[in-house]
Amino acid sequence: MSEIKKGPWKEEEDQVLIKHVKKYGPRDWSSIRSKGLLQRTGKSCRLRWVNKLRPNLKNGVKFSAEEERTVIELQAQFGNKWARIATYMPGRTDNDVKNFWSSRQKRLAKILRNSVPQPSKPQKNISKEAPSLTKVPSLEEPKLNSSAEERSLVVSQHCSSSYTNNFDTINIVPLPELANSTSLPFDEELPPLEFTPNEKRICIWPQFPLPFPHIPVQTNFGQPLEHQELPMKLEDNDLLDYFGQLSASDIGGNVQVPLAPSCSSGQDQRSSEIAVKRELEYPLTPDSFNDDFPLDMFDYIDPLQSPAGW
DNA sequence: AATTTAGACAACCGCAATACT
DNA sequence: AAGTATTGCGGTTGTCTAAAT
Incomplete structure:
Protein backbone atom coordinates (compact mmCIF):
# COMPACT_ATOMS: atom_id res chain seq x y z
CA MET A 1 0.00 0.00 0.00
CA ARG A 54 -16.92 23.47 -3.63
CA PRO A 55 -18.61 26.06 -5.85
CA ASN A 56 -19.76 29.43 -4.56
CA LEU A 57 -17.29 29.63 -1.72
CA LYS A 58 -16.04 33.02 -0.69
CA ASN A 59 -12.42 32.01 -0.78
CA GLY A 60 -10.01 34.77 0.11
CA VAL A 61 -12.81 37.17 0.93
CA LYS A 62 -12.70 38.69 4.36
CA PHE A 63 -15.73 38.52 6.58
CA SER A 64 -17.90 41.54 6.03
CA ALA A 65 -19.29 43.53 8.91
CA GLU A 66 -22.63 41.90 8.27
CA GLU A 67 -21.12 38.45 8.35
CA GLU A 68 -19.31 39.33 11.51
CA ARG A 69 -22.48 40.41 13.16
CA THR A 70 -24.16 37.24 12.03
CA VAL A 71 -21.45 35.03 13.46
CA ILE A 72 -21.50 36.86 16.74
CA GLU A 73 -25.22 36.56 17.07
CA LEU A 74 -25.40 32.96 15.98
CA GLN A 75 -22.54 31.98 18.23
CA ALA A 76 -24.39 33.54 21.12
CA GLN A 77 -27.42 31.59 20.04
CA PHE A 78 -25.96 28.20 19.24
CA GLY A 79 -22.56 28.12 20.86
CA ASN A 80 -19.67 26.56 18.96
CA LYS A 81 -21.89 24.81 16.47
CA TRP A 82 -19.86 25.98 13.52
CA ALA A 83 -21.46 23.80 10.93
CA ARG A 84 -24.84 25.01 11.96
CA ILE A 85 -23.77 28.62 11.98
CA ALA A 86 -22.24 28.18 8.55
CA THR A 87 -25.60 27.14 7.16
CA TYR A 88 -26.78 30.69 7.72
CA MET A 89 -23.82 32.10 5.88
CA PRO A 90 -23.73 31.50 2.13
CA GLY A 91 -20.26 30.85 0.84
CA ARG A 92 -18.77 30.23 4.23
CA THR A 93 -17.72 26.90 5.65
CA ASP A 94 -17.72 25.72 9.21
CA ASN A 95 -13.95 25.98 9.09
CA ASP A 96 -14.17 29.60 7.96
CA VAL A 97 -16.50 30.47 10.79
CA LYS A 98 -14.44 28.58 13.30
CA ASN A 99 -11.23 30.27 12.23
CA PHE A 100 -12.86 33.65 12.20
CA TRP A 101 -14.17 33.17 15.69
CA SER A 102 -10.87 31.87 16.94
CA SER A 103 -9.01 34.87 15.56
CA ARG A 104 -11.58 37.17 17.05
CA GLN A 105 -11.25 35.59 20.46
CA LYS A 106 -7.48 35.88 20.34
CA ARG A 107 -7.74 39.48 19.31
CA LEU A 108 -10.14 40.20 22.15
CA ALA A 109 -7.96 38.43 24.65
CA LYS A 110 -4.98 40.41 23.55
CA ILE A 111 -6.81 43.69 23.78
CA LEU A 112 -8.08 42.93 27.22
CA ARG A 113 -4.66 41.77 28.36
CA ASN A 114 -3.07 44.91 27.12
CA SER A 115 -5.67 46.97 28.83
CA VAL A 116 -4.63 45.83 32.30
CA PRO A 117 -2.61 48.64 33.85
CA GLN A 118 0.89 47.69 34.86
CA PRO A 119 1.57 48.93 38.39
CA SER A 120 5.16 49.94 37.79
CA LYS A 121 4.53 51.67 34.54
CA PRO A 122 2.57 54.64 33.39
CA GLN A 123 -0.84 53.47 32.28
CA LYS A 124 -0.37 54.61 28.74
CA ASN A 125 2.35 52.03 28.27
CA ILE A 126 1.24 48.72 26.93
CA SER A 127 2.93 45.79 28.57
CA LYS A 128 5.14 43.68 26.41
CA GLU A 129 5.31 40.89 28.94
CA ALA A 130 4.22 37.49 27.90
CA PRO A 131 0.67 37.02 28.99
CA SER A 132 0.20 35.08 32.15
CA LEU A 133 -3.17 33.71 32.94
CA THR A 134 -2.29 32.80 36.47
CA LYS A 135 -0.82 36.13 37.37
CA VAL A 136 -3.49 38.42 38.67
CA PRO A 137 -2.71 42.05 38.27
CA SER A 138 -2.84 44.19 41.31
CA LEU A 139 -6.10 45.97 41.10
CA GLU A 140 -8.02 48.30 43.25
CA GLU A 141 -11.71 48.43 43.55
CA PRO A 142 -13.27 50.77 41.03
CA LYS A 143 -14.90 53.89 42.29
CA LEU A 144 -18.16 54.12 40.52
CA ASN A 145 -20.41 57.01 40.04
CA SER A 146 -23.40 57.08 37.80
CA SER A 147 -21.52 57.79 34.60
CA ALA A 148 -22.08 55.40 31.77
CA GLU A 149 -18.39 55.24 31.02
CA GLU A 150 -17.48 53.90 34.39
CA ARG A 151 -20.22 51.38 34.41
CA SER A 152 -19.22 50.20 30.99
CA LEU A 153 -15.68 49.73 32.12
CA VAL A 154 -16.70 47.43 34.89
CA VAL A 155 -18.87 45.47 32.55
CA SER A 156 -16.22 45.24 29.90
CA GLN A 157 -13.79 43.77 32.35
CA HIS A 158 -16.20 40.99 33.05
CA CYS A 159 -17.16 40.02 29.61
CA SER A 160 -15.99 39.26 26.16
CA SER A 161 -19.32 38.94 24.54
CA SER A 162 -22.80 40.07 24.94
CA TYR A 163 -26.03 39.51 23.20
CA THR A 164 -28.76 41.99 23.01
CA ASN A 165 -31.64 43.17 20.98
CA ASN A 166 -34.27 45.79 21.23
CA PHE A 167 -34.34 47.40 24.61
CA ASP A 168 -33.99 50.63 26.40
CA THR A 169 -32.53 49.24 29.54
CA ILE A 170 -29.94 46.57 30.01
CA ASN A 171 -29.97 44.21 32.91
CA ILE A 172 -26.52 43.03 33.69
CA VAL A 173 -26.65 39.46 34.80
CA PRO A 174 -23.84 38.81 37.24
CA LEU A 175 -22.00 35.55 37.41
CA PRO A 176 -22.22 34.32 40.97
CA GLU A 177 -20.23 31.21 40.13
CA LEU A 178 -17.24 33.34 39.43
CA ALA A 179 -17.71 35.75 42.24
CA ASN A 180 -14.98 34.35 44.37
CA SER A 181 -12.52 33.55 41.64
CA THR A 182 -9.30 35.39 41.51
CA SER A 183 -8.57 34.00 38.10
CA LEU A 184 -10.51 32.05 35.57
CA PRO A 185 -9.11 28.65 34.68
CA PHE A 186 -8.80 27.83 31.01
CA ASP A 187 -10.60 24.56 31.06
CA GLU A 188 -13.42 25.43 33.31
CA GLU A 189 -16.70 24.69 31.70
CA LEU A 190 -19.13 27.46 32.19
CA PRO A 191 -22.73 26.70 32.93
CA PRO A 192 -25.26 27.42 30.23
CA LEU A 193 -26.95 30.73 30.05
CA GLU A 194 -30.55 30.92 30.94
CA PHE A 195 -32.67 33.27 28.96
CA THR A 196 -36.20 34.20 29.35
CA PRO A 197 -37.55 34.64 25.85
CA ASN A 198 -38.60 38.18 25.04
CA GLU A 199 -36.94 39.50 28.13
CA LYS A 200 -35.15 42.73 27.56
CA ARG A 201 -31.85 41.70 28.89
CA ILE A 202 -28.25 41.76 27.98
CA CYS A 203 -26.45 38.63 28.88
CA ILE A 204 -22.79 39.01 29.46
CA TRP A 205 -20.59 36.03 29.52
CA PRO A 206 -16.89 35.43 29.37
CA GLN A 207 -16.08 33.18 26.43
CA PHE A 208 -12.45 32.86 27.19
CA PRO A 209 -10.52 33.17 30.40
CA LEU A 210 -9.98 36.71 31.40
CA PRO A 211 -6.86 37.79 33.20
CA PHE A 212 -8.95 39.65 35.67
CA PRO A 213 -10.18 38.75 39.07
CA HIS A 214 -13.88 38.97 39.54
CA ILE A 215 -14.68 42.46 40.63
CA PRO A 216 -17.72 42.95 42.80
CA VAL A 217 -19.73 45.61 41.09
CA GLN A 218 -20.73 48.40 43.39
CA THR A 219 -23.69 50.63 43.04
CA ASN A 220 -23.82 54.17 44.24
CA PHE A 221 -25.35 52.81 47.35
CA GLY A 222 -22.39 50.66 48.15
CA GLN A 223 -24.27 47.40 47.68
CA PRO A 224 -22.50 44.62 45.83
CA LEU A 225 -24.35 43.43 42.76
CA GLU A 226 -23.67 39.79 43.19
CA HIS A 227 -27.29 38.85 42.98
CA GLN A 228 -29.04 41.89 41.80
CA GLU A 229 -29.41 43.46 38.43
CA LEU A 230 -28.02 46.79 37.53
CA PRO A 231 -30.37 48.78 35.36
CA MET A 232 -28.31 50.47 32.74
CA LYS A 233 -29.25 52.98 30.14
CA LEU A 234 -28.01 52.19 26.72
CA GLU A 235 -26.68 55.61 26.16
CA ASP A 236 -23.27 54.07 26.31
CA ASN A 237 -22.94 52.86 22.76
CA ASP A 238 -19.32 51.97 23.16
CA LEU A 239 -20.07 49.27 25.63
CA LEU A 240 -21.62 47.17 22.96
CA ASP A 241 -19.46 48.34 20.14
CA TYR A 242 -16.37 47.07 21.83
CA PHE A 243 -17.72 43.59 21.86
CA GLY A 244 -19.09 43.46 18.42
CA GLN A 245 -22.67 43.95 19.32
CA LEU A 246 -25.32 46.36 18.34
CA SER A 247 -25.24 49.82 19.66
CA ALA A 248 -28.27 51.52 21.01
CA SER A 249 -28.43 53.89 18.10
CA ASP A 250 -28.46 50.99 15.68
CA ILE A 251 -31.16 49.15 17.42
CA GLY A 252 -33.97 51.58 17.03
CA GLY A 253 -37.30 50.77 18.51
CA ASN A 254 -39.06 48.47 16.13
CA VAL A 255 -37.17 45.26 15.69
CA GLN A 256 -37.56 42.73 18.38
CA VAL A 257 -36.15 39.28 18.27
CA PRO A 258 -36.74 37.09 21.25
CA LEU A 259 -33.76 35.55 22.85
CA ALA A 260 -33.83 31.82 23.12
CA PRO A 261 -32.03 29.47 25.44
CA SER A 262 -28.59 28.75 24.17
CA CYS A 263 -28.92 25.04 24.62
CA SER A 264 -32.54 24.50 23.86
CA SER A 265 -33.99 21.69 21.86
CA GLY A 266 -37.06 20.77 19.92
CA GLN A 267 -39.57 23.44 19.29
CA ASP A 268 -37.77 26.04 21.35
CA GLN A 269 -34.72 25.59 19.25
CA ARG A 270 -36.62 25.76 16.02
CA SER A 271 -38.37 28.91 17.05
CA SER A 272 -35.10 30.46 18.04
CA GLU A 273 -33.68 29.64 14.64
CA ILE A 274 -36.67 31.20 13.02
CA ALA A 275 -36.14 34.25 15.15
CA VAL A 276 -32.54 34.51 14.07
CA LYS A 277 -33.41 34.02 10.44
CA ARG A 278 -36.07 36.68 10.72
CA GLU A 279 -33.59 39.05 12.16
CA LEU A 280 -31.11 38.29 9.43
CA GLU A 281 -33.71 39.16 6.86
CA TYR A 282 -34.10 42.54 8.45
CA PRO A 283 -30.59 43.21 9.55
CA LEU A 284 -29.61 45.85 11.97
CA THR A 285 -26.62 47.93 11.20
CA PRO A 286 -23.59 46.16 12.63
CA ASP A 287 -20.72 47.76 14.35
CA SER A 288 -17.81 45.95 12.89
CA PHE A 289 -15.66 44.28 15.42
CA ASN A 290 -12.80 44.75 13.05
CA ASP A 291 -12.87 48.41 13.75
CA ASP A 292 -9.70 48.88 15.66
CA PHE A 293 -10.07 49.13 19.35
CA PRO A 294 -8.34 52.07 20.87
CA LEU A 295 -5.54 50.44 22.74
CA ASP A 296 -5.97 52.80 25.57
CA MET A 297 -9.64 52.11 25.86
CA PHE A 298 -9.26 51.00 29.45
CA ASP A 299 -6.46 53.27 30.39
CA TYR A 300 -8.59 55.37 32.56
CA ILE A 301 -9.79 52.55 34.73
CA ASP A 302 -9.27 53.36 38.33
CA PRO A 303 -6.77 50.99 39.88
CA LEU A 304 -8.49 48.17 41.66
CA GLN A 305 -7.64 46.50 44.90
CA SER A 306 -6.06 43.11 44.88
CA PRO A 307 -8.52 40.30 45.44
CA ALA A 308 -6.90 39.44 48.76
CA GLY A 309 -8.34 42.60 50.19
CA TRP A 310 -11.92 41.70 49.35
C1' DA B 1 18.21 43.74 6.05
C1' DA B 2 17.38 40.16 9.26
C1' DT B 3 14.58 38.41 12.71
C1' DT B 4 10.49 37.99 15.38
C1' DT B 5 5.63 38.15 16.01
C1' DA B 6 0.85 37.85 15.00
C1' DG B 7 -2.99 36.88 12.12
C1' DA B 8 -5.28 34.24 8.70
C1' DC B 9 -6.03 30.23 6.72
C1' DA B 10 -5.44 25.22 5.64
C1' DA B 11 -5.25 20.73 7.07
C1' DC B 12 -5.13 16.94 10.43
C1' DC B 13 -6.96 14.23 14.28
C1' DG B 14 -10.23 12.05 17.25
C1' DC B 15 -14.75 11.16 18.09
C1' DA B 16 -19.67 10.52 17.18
C1' DA B 17 -23.42 9.72 14.18
C1' DT B 18 -25.15 7.51 10.32
C1' DA B 19 -25.23 4.32 6.50
C1' DC B 20 -24.28 0.06 4.72
C1' DT B 21 -23.50 -4.96 4.66
C1' DA C 1 -28.55 -7.08 15.50
C1' DA C 2 -23.73 -6.46 15.00
C1' DG C 3 -19.76 -5.08 12.78
C1' DT C 4 -17.61 -2.04 9.50
C1' DA C 5 -17.21 1.88 6.58
C1' DT C 6 -18.25 6.48 5.64
C1' DT C 7 -19.41 11.02 6.70
C1' DG C 8 -19.63 15.09 9.52
C1' DC C 9 -18.15 17.96 13.24
C1' DG C 10 -15.27 20.49 16.48
C1' DG C 11 -10.75 21.14 18.44
C1' DT C 12 -6.11 21.64 17.49
C1' DT C 13 -1.93 22.21 15.04
C1' DG C 14 0.82 23.59 11.11
C1' DT C 15 2.06 26.81 7.42
C1' DC C 16 2.44 31.01 5.17
C1' DT C 17 2.82 35.86 4.98
C1' DA C 18 2.74 40.60 6.29
C1' DA C 19 3.83 43.77 9.81
C1' DA C 20 6.65 45.12 13.52
C1' DT C 21 10.99 45.38 15.77
Missing part, protein backbone atom coordinates in the same frame (compact mmCIF):
# COMPACT_ATOMS: atom_id res chain seq x y z
CA SER A 2 1.44 3.36 -0.98
CA GLU A 3 1.93 6.06 1.56
CA ILE A 4 -0.79 8.52 2.37
CA LYS A 5 -0.02 12.03 1.32
CA LYS A 6 -0.57 14.89 3.72
CA GLY A 7 -0.09 18.61 3.71
CA PRO A 8 -1.02 21.29 1.23
CA TRP A 9 -2.87 20.29 -1.89
CA LYS A 10 -1.40 20.79 -5.33
CA GLU A 11 -3.32 22.11 -8.29
CA GLU A 12 -3.12 18.72 -10.01
CA GLU A 13 -4.64 17.02 -7.01
CA ASP A 14 -7.45 19.55 -6.94
CA GLN A 15 -8.18 18.85 -10.57
CA VAL A 16 -8.37 15.13 -9.94
CA LEU A 17 -10.71 15.72 -7.06
CA ILE A 18 -12.91 18.08 -9.05
CA LYS A 19 -13.07 15.59 -11.87
CA HIS A 20 -14.11 12.86 -9.48
CA VAL A 21 -16.87 14.99 -7.98
CA LYS A 22 -18.14 15.95 -11.41
CA LYS A 23 -18.37 12.32 -12.32
CA TYR A 24 -19.67 10.76 -9.13
CA GLY A 25 -20.86 13.63 -7.02
CA PRO A 26 -19.51 14.69 -3.63
CA ARG A 27 -19.41 11.20 -2.15
CA ASP A 28 -17.43 7.98 -2.22
CA TRP A 29 -14.41 9.85 -1.04
CA SER A 30 -12.56 6.72 -0.07
CA SER A 31 -12.81 5.36 -3.57
CA ILE A 32 -10.58 8.16 -4.79
CA ARG A 33 -7.69 6.55 -3.04
CA SER A 34 -8.71 2.96 -3.66
CA LYS A 35 -8.82 3.71 -7.37
CA GLY A 36 -5.34 5.12 -7.14
CA LEU A 37 -6.40 8.58 -8.26
CA LEU A 38 -4.92 10.33 -5.24
CA GLN A 39 -2.81 9.28 -2.29
CA ARG A 40 -5.12 11.12 0.03
CA THR A 41 -7.53 9.70 2.54
CA GLY A 42 -11.22 9.99 1.80
CA LYS A 43 -11.47 12.24 4.76
CA SER A 44 -8.86 14.58 3.41
CA CYS A 45 -10.53 14.64 -0.01
CA ARG A 46 -13.88 15.48 1.46
CA LEU A 47 -12.41 18.24 3.56
CA ARG A 48 -10.62 19.72 0.58
CA TRP A 49 -13.80 19.72 -1.43
CA VAL A 50 -15.99 21.13 1.29
CA ASN A 51 -13.61 23.84 2.37
CA LYS A 52 -11.91 24.91 -0.83
CA LEU A 53 -13.19 23.44 -4.07
